[in-house]
Amino acid sequence: MSSHDPHSPCCGGGSCASDQENQSHNGHSEPSSCCGESRRDFLFMTAGAMAAVGAGSVVWPFVHQMNPAADTLAMSTTEVDLSSVEVGQSVTVMWRGKPVFIRRRTVKEIQEAADVDVSTLRDKQADADRVKAPEWLIVIGVCTHLGCVPLGQKTGDMRGDYDGWFCPCHGSAYDSSGRIRKGPAPKNLEVPTYSFLSDTLVRIG
Amino acid sequence: MSAGPRKPFENKIVEWVDSRLPLFTMLDKEYGVFPTPKNFNYFWNFGAIAMFMLVTMIVSGITLAMHYAANTGIAFDSVERIMRDVNYGWLLRYIHMNGASFFFVAVYIHIFRGMYYGSYKQPRELLWIFGVVIFLLMMATAFMGYVLPWGQMSYWGATVITNFFTAFPLVGESVQTLLIGGFSVDNPTLNRFFALHYLLPFVIVGVVFLHVWALHVTGSNNPSGIEPKTKEDTLPFHPYYTMKDSFGILVFVIIYAIFIFFMPNALGHPDNYIPANPMVTPAHIVPEWYFLPFYAILRAVTIDIGIPFTEVTIITAKLGGVLLMFGSIAVLLVMPWLDSHPVRSARYRPKFKFFLLLFVVIVLVLGKVGGMPADVPLFHITENMIFTTTHVAQIATVYYFAFFLVVLPILSRVEKALPVPASIHESVTNCKSSCEGNA
16 A cells, blocks of 8 residues: 555544645645655554564475474484405495495505696695595595496496596596596585594594 | 356256356357367377376376385385286386376477477467476476386486586575485485475466466467468367367377387386485486486586686586576577567478478487487597587587577578468468478
8 A cells, every 4th residue: 555545544533743744845735645654654564574574484494394304414423433444445334325435545546646736626625635644535425516426436446547436427537535537527526524533433424 | 267148058957057157158168169270280189188198197196196105215115016016006107107208298299389380479478488387397297206216217316406406506505405305315305206296297287277278368379370360260179179189199099008018118217127226326327218308408518617718617517507408498488589480380481490390300319319328439530539429419409509599580580481371261272382391
């Protein structure tokens, strides 16, 4: 409803003090368009704002229910015993429904990863920034292109041209630091948050 | 649909209902005496066929839902139980599975019909837009349905498709998490996909209602693309087109039945009979055949777009592919405005006809390379340069968009149409001279 509606009753039953003032300011001839401009509009806008907040607070639960539930969030850490992993071996563990690659790298692999000129990389990251202990590389085994699991964990798997992992879906190749070197993926394999609880026990998440 | 002047019915019960709710008057007006151009060819069957498929999918889907369990622990087994133990479960599932393919067959031919005969043009733009909306809803429904059996292709298809959203900067990751309800595709994802897969077909029914309503306001287009002018140009919908549509549906169902009974898995992928395994990606992920052209467009973008001579990337290859893929459908929405040529039918527009048929070939090529692994070498151009399937997809993608954004606007201005007959009646009676070389 517009405040200029000629049929709207004047607030306060026509005893409005600013009647005269309003008319002289905006040139409206209807006496009823008086102080509705301030009080009625204020009520209208606050009511509208409250309705919007109300509607939003009703909609939010219906949207937020789609986000991860408490039990899904509760599964967000996992502990791994590394004592049985030999140099050159890899293990895959499940974390948050995704595979995590843990590789005990050989001296050659560590050297290859460290020797790369960082400025030539697509996603510029030094090997040192991606590991806590150079021997242990821990990355999420999900290709950053469209989410496939790259090959290279098992002996005999294709490892791509850079001694790391190769994604069979769209041909992305990662190096021995899990960095993207070739193919359509935009980013390096993600490094999860993890901490070594002891020399052979790591907690992911 | 309002009351208005009404002719009374002879049957007393019909008349009792109709005088209170003029349902029978409406049916007679819209499907009985409804004036329909008399020159329809068989391409005009596919609307009715698509409608038939929609009903088939809903009926078979509801019956399947009575036996299916949307839980990652038992979803695969419940589908196998439908196949082995439920009475006629195998038939219901094969009807539903192949029905999706045949629904898309009907709709793709229906869309081609609209493009070839200019059915999207003024005054049918909104009718066309509703059609594109139906197509989008069908794609979403089909994708979510394919996830439900929880096989390897289901799982990895869902993973790849929901990963599209991570391509969008800033909000992408949270949008993806919101959609799948976790950190990876899992039980919450399966549950919501089932809920939506059950819901969306009914939304499609609603939009189909609007589509048909809009059709009954403007009336049907026809192969000549000329509006009916006199009674001579039209026939009542019943019995002429009820009969012709029934015949078309019958022929279509025969082919559909051959697939259901003799080659039910020909259009599917064997990997989807392996239970979903989040730790192993199948060697070659492909979507269902009806998504392949769009999948090829997605994969065609292999370079980042940035500011030249700097390291700044504005659109990553991944985002570029996703935008182009969505754009390839969105561009259909504006087709009525990209092509402003006054003549509708390709019959009288030889240049438009050539580029449109080439467009069809290109879409088929995209479908072919979309089903192949990326970067398959085809032949050597020079010693070091190899022509691959990705190059084919790139060239085809360029034409796909050029057809809409360059060819249509230019042809609208420069193409001189052949003489158009004065009326539908004339186009039929003088067929020899005016529609040579046409279907």
